[in-house]
Amino acid sequence: MEPNEVLLDDVVVNTNSVVLGHIASLDLSGVELRILFWLMFRMDSNGIARVSREEIASAFGVGDTYVSKVTTKLKNHGLAWREDHKRIRVNPHFAGRGSHEEWQRTADELPADAPQILIQPELLAAAQPKPPKATGQGRRHLRVVQ
Amino acid sequence: MGRHARRAPTPTPDTVAEAPQVQPLRLGRGDQIVVQRRQPPAKYDFVGGAFQQVTRSLFTIVKNFELGRREILILLLLGLEQEHGTGRVTMTQKEMAEELEIHRTDVSNLLGNLREIGLVIQVKRGYTSFILACSSLGAATNRPRSWRRSRWMYRPSIR
Numbered sequence: 337m338e339p340n341e342v343l344l345d346d347v348v349v350n351t352n353s354v355v356l357g358h359i360a361s362l363d364l365s366g367v368e369l370r371i372l373f374w375l376m377f378r379m380d381s382n383g384i385a386r387v388s389r390e391e392i393a394s395a396f397g398v399g400d401t402y403v404s405k406v407t408t409k410l411k412n413h414g415l416a417w418r419e420d421h422k423r424i425r426v427n428p429h430f431a432g433r434g435s436h437e438e439w440q441r442t443a444d445e446l447p448a449d450a451p452q453i454l455i456q457p458e459l460l461a462a463a464q465p466k467p468p469k470a471t472g473q474g475r476r477h478l479r480v481v482q
Numbered sequence: 483m484g485r486h487a488r489r490a491p492t493p494t495p496d497t498v499a500e501a502p503q504v505q506p507l508r509l510g511r512g513d514q515i516v517v518q519r520r521q522p523p524a525k526y527d528f529v530g531g532a533f534q535q536v537t538r539s540l541f542t543i544v545k546n547f548e549l550g551r552r553e554i555l556i557l558l559l560l561g562l563e564q565e566h567g568t569g570r571v572t573m574t575q576k577e578m579a580e581e582l583e584i585h586r587t588d589v590s591n592l593l594g595n596l597r598e599i600g601l602v603i604q605v606k607r608g609y610t611s612f613i614l615a616c617s618s619l620g621a622a623t624n625r626p627r628s629w630r631r632s633r634w635m636y637r638p639s640i641r
Contacts (some may be wrong), residue, residue, distance in 0.1 A: 340566070346536070348536070348537060349535070349536045349538050349541070350534070350535055350536075351534045351535075351536055352534075353534045353562055355560065356534060356558050356562060357562055358557070359558065360555050360558050360559065364551070364638035365549035365551055366528045366548075366549070366550045366554065369551060369554045370544055370548070370549070370554075372547050373541040373544045373545065373554075374541060374542075374544075376538075376544055377538055377545070382552075387549075395545075433538070442555050472639075473629050
C-alpha cells in the first residue's frame with residue numbers, strides 16, 4: 337500500500353434514512369454539512385464526539401465564533417448539540433455507531449427534554465412502508481374479497 | 483457406555499411433531515379464498531422505520547476532499563434512492579437535476595467529480611446507473627456486493 341493511500345475501514349455508522357432526506361431540505365451550507373459529518377465520524381458508540389470548539393475550528397480552517405454558530409444551528413435542527421466543553425452529542429434518532437442494540441439503547445437513554453428533529457409530514461408519509469402489491473387481479477377465478 | 487452417561491430422551495407421543503399434512507384443494511364455482519399476507523416483523527422502530535449504513539470513512543472523504551453542498555446532496559440522494567440489497571441506483575441525470583433543483587450539466591459535472599474520487603461507479607452509459615460504494619440500505623445481512631468491493635483504497639492526493 338502506498339503511503340498516500342488509506343484503506344476504507346469496516347466501521348459502520350447507522351443513519352436514519354428519513355432524517356438524511358430531511359437534511360437535504362435544510363439550509364445547511366457545505367461547511368456545516370462537513371462539520372456534521374465529521375462529528376458523525378468522531379462519535380463513539382454512545383453518540384458522543386469528543387471534540388472541542390477549537391479542534392473543529394482548526395480542522396476546518398474557520399473561526400471559533402463560526403463553529404459556535406454552526407453548533408447552535410445544528411442544535412436548533414435537533415441534529416447535534418454540545419453536552420459540555422469537549423463533548424458534542426449526535427442525536428441518536430439521526431445516527432448511531434456500533435451494533436443495532438447499542439444504537440437502540442442510546443436512543444432509549446436520551447432524556448425527554450433533548451432537542452428533537454422536526455421532519456416535514458410529507459417526508460414521513462413517503463417513508464411509511466408500502467402495502468404489498470395486490471396479486472391475482474388479472475386472474476378470473478381468484479378475486480379479492482373485501 | 484457408562485451407567486451415568488447421558489442418553490437422548492425418548493420421544494413421547496406428545497413431543498413428536500406431527501408431519502404436515504398436505505391436502506390438495508379444489509375450488510368449485512363460487513368458492514372464495516382469502517389470502518392474508520404476513521407483514522415482515524420490524525427490526526427497528528426509528529422514525530420512518532428505515533435506516534442506512536454508511537461506512538465511517540465516507541465522512542472523512544467528505545472532509546478531506548472538501549466536497550461542496552451540492553456534491554453532498556447528490557451523495558445523499560443516491561444513498562436514499564439506491565435499491566434495497568443491490569445498492570444500485572437507477573436515475574437519469576435529468577431526474578437528479580429535477581430532484582435537487584439544479585441544472586443537468588451541473589449534475590453531470592458533480593457526478594464526474596464523485597466518480598473521480600471513487601465514491602460513485604457508473605455501471606451503464608445512457609441510462610445512468612450507479613453503485614454507491616460506501617453506503618447501503620437495510621440490515622447488515624443485506625449488504626450489497628458493492629460494499630465488499632468498497633475495500634478499495636482512495637488517494638487523498640488526487641486533487
